[in-house]
Amino acid sequence: MNGTNGNEGGPVGAEKINTDIVTLTRFLTEEQSRHKEATGDFTLLCHALQFSFKSIAYYIRRATLINLIKFELTGLAGSSNTTGDEQKKLDVIGNDLFISAMKSSGRVRVLVSEEEEEAIVFDEHPQARYAVVCDPIDGSSNLDAGVSVGTIFGVFQLPEGAKGTKEDLLRPGTDLVASGFTMYGASTQLVITMRGGTVNGFTMDNALGEFILTHPDMKMPKKRAIYSVNEGNSMWWEEPVKDWCNGLKYPEGEGAKPYSARYIGSMVADAYRTLLYGGIFAYPADKKSKKGKLRILYECAPMAMVFENAGGQAVNSKMARMIEVVPEHIHDRSGIFMGSYDEVQKVIDVHKKHGISA
Numbered sequence: 001m002n003g004t005n006g007n008e009g010g011p012v013g014a015e016k017i018n019t020d021i022v023t024l025t026r027f028l029t030e031e032q033s034r035h036k037e038a039t040g041d042f043t044l045l046c047h048a049l050q051f052s053f054k055s056i057a058y059y060i061r062r063a064t065l066i067n068l069i070k071f072e073l074t075g076l077a078g079s080s081n082t083t084g085d086e087q088k089k090l091d092v093i094g095n096d097l098f099i100s101a102m103k104s105s106g107r108v109r110v111l112v113s114e115e116e117e118e119a120i121v122f123d124e125h126p127q128a129r130y131a132v133v134c135d136p137i138d139g140s141s142n143l144d145a146g147v148s149v150g151t152i153f154g155v156f157q158l159p160e161g162a163k164g165t166k167e168d169l170l171r172p173g174t175d176l177v178a179s180g181f182t183m184y185g186a187s188t189q190l191v192i193t194m195r196g197g198t199v200n201g202f203t204m205d206n207a208l209g210e211f212i213l214t215h216p217d218m219k220m221p222k223k224r225a226i227y228s229v230n231e232g233n234s235m236w237w238e239e240p241v242k243d244w245c246n247g248l249k250y251p252e253g254e255g256a257k258p259y260s261a262r263y264i265g266s267m268v269a270d271a272y273r274t275l276l277y278g279g280i281f282a283y284p285a286d287k288k289s290k291k292g293k294l295r296i297l298y299e300c301a302p303m304a305m306v307f308e309n310a311g312g313q314a315v316n317s318k319m320a321r322m323i324e325v326v327p328e329h330i331h332d333r334s335g336i337f338m339g340s341y342d343e344v345q346k347v348i349d350v351h352k353k354h355g356i357s358a
Helices: 024-033 041-065 089-105 140-145 231-236 239-249 267-277 296-309 341-353
Strands: 076-080 086-088 108-113 130-138 149-157 176-184 188-194 199-205 210-215 226-228 280-283 313-315 336-339
Touching (some): 024 199, 041 176, 089 108, 089 130, 108 296, 130 140, 130 296, 149 267, 149 296, 176 296, 188 210, 188 296, 226 267, 267 336, 280 341, 296 336
Parallel strands (some): 108 130
Antiparallel strands (some): 130 149, 176 188, 188 199, 280 336
16 A cells, blocks of 8 residues: 555545535525525526626637637627727627526616616516616727726616616615626636625636635725826826826835836726725826716726725715715716725825815
């Protein structure tokens, strides 16, 4: 036996296998069981969301695998979406998948997508209790370069007597019952949170076909010397933003060190890195885009909920708490600063010096 215990196997026998795996399906079921009043509708809706994320991940992997980037899947679809971004075929596929999944769930009354000018109302489900807002494939202009893209989503519960119109969704992010995002990169990551709850991260196991809980109860570092912002827009920035950014790059005081810059240009990827490592992500309004570029309903509000529940902060360019901002229309835009609590506080403090506060 060469000194080997007969009960010990080879490399496979010695491998420790975790059999207590928490899948997203199990996680949602256990969460439902903790709420006696739960009807199961929200859980079924989450399963439909999960299916759409898996489907979009599959098509993105397929596009890369068989090199159809410029042709079948990610080539230009020949149109622009309602917010003026060039629409690519994978955008169209992702949007169609999302609409189909929400419709077939039977639990969604209204859906707002970045790719659709008007809200989609599912009249075949008049008793459905939920509304979903989404950016099906955020950062799609980066697809040809292989940069991570993602899906951002939020879920509202419709009030009693809601007629199922887009006006039912002109509400602050504090009304969201759940939000999160999926990032499709080297691996597919899903981050999800519920109102007043923890933030949990899941990783897609392609062999099992399941999202596995890999980052339970995510908490952001309170501060971190990393900033993520497109400084190519700095000539249009307002003075408080310039002062804030210069303070990071040229800190005063003996031994002070400048911040590290990290900017990917895909909101989901920048947000996920900031969530994991700390720091700040900013996309401020400026003199060229006076309201800002990011959409309040399905980009800013869902992200703000994630960051606040993870211990961070999120504010708009007027220094108002982002999650409390009410959009004027379903595609309304805003500037945003979100990240570690102390880093966002620095932005707020600089703006106060310039007489700007919520």
